[in-house]
């Protein structure tokens with residue numbers, strides 16, 4: 001996977017948050033992204049996960065991607081176990097393996113008792129365990145972790161550390177942001193330090209004109225199919241078995257083409273502009 005000349009700014013007149021970024025992410029890379037508040041760490045992670053697109057430059061060779069965002073959208077009307085099973089299917093597991101994986105990850109995180117609990121009723125800590133577990137279902141080639149350790153108890157942080165080591169040893173790329181400088185110390189880890197941008201307009205000033213629209217694509221999987229590799233991250237299962245992808249508008253056509261030309265083709269139920277966050 002490679003980033004070539006990647007830049008992102010929110011709107012034509014907005015300041016560059018990232019600029020001229022060239023980055024190679026060969027298999028087995030562990031990359032820590034550092035930088036002051038507002039330096040663009042989450043922006044970069046969203047670009048890597050494919051839920052936002054660069055204003056300039058290209059990202060090529062993205063493998064199947066899992067993304068643990070800073071904030072977990074816990075509003076889906078399903079239980080923790082059903083949610084993880086759905087995501088396991090999305091990430092390429094068969095039905096039995098997905099349901100076994102869901103159970104095993106919840107147990108490893110000490111949350112086995114919550115498999116039958118609706119997502120909306122989980123405590124903050126347990127929600128975070130589910131958010132992390134969804135990124136670990138299946139074996140994505142790129143795992144993007146935005147402060148994924150925050151809110152986990154000590155034992156669960158250790159479980160995530162071990163999972164990251166295992167994935168990297170298995171050839172996956174893992175890119176993470178974490179406030180603890182000692183996170184994954186001892187691992188061979190590349191570090192990308194993002195620069196400080198001063199005199200940047202406040203978020204509210206730029207957000208109105210600047211937001212790059214994102215689209216919701218709702219697709220219905222053909223029986224037994226898994227999402228084609230390389231699609232943007234953050235697929236969300238809906239309660240009726242369909243899957244919602246959130247993609248930056250410039251990536252919509254590519255994503256639809258990939259889905260429609262895969263064999264068997266996926267049924268596209270709807271393509272709509274995502275509501276502004």
Ligand SMILES: Nc1ncnc2c1ncn2[C@@H]1O[C@H](COP(=O)(O)OP(=O)(O)OP(=O)(O)O)[C@@H](O)[C@H]1O
Pocket residue numbers: 010017035036037038039040041042043044200201202203206207210211
């Ligand atoms: N959707 C958006 N619209 C406009 N500006 C945005 C948007 N998202 C981020 N920004 C701007 O980009 C800057 C970088 O934000 P980002 O969240 O990527 O930084 P960060 O390094 O992850 O910060 P933190 O450490 O505080 O989480 C912010 O200061 C904000 O001004």
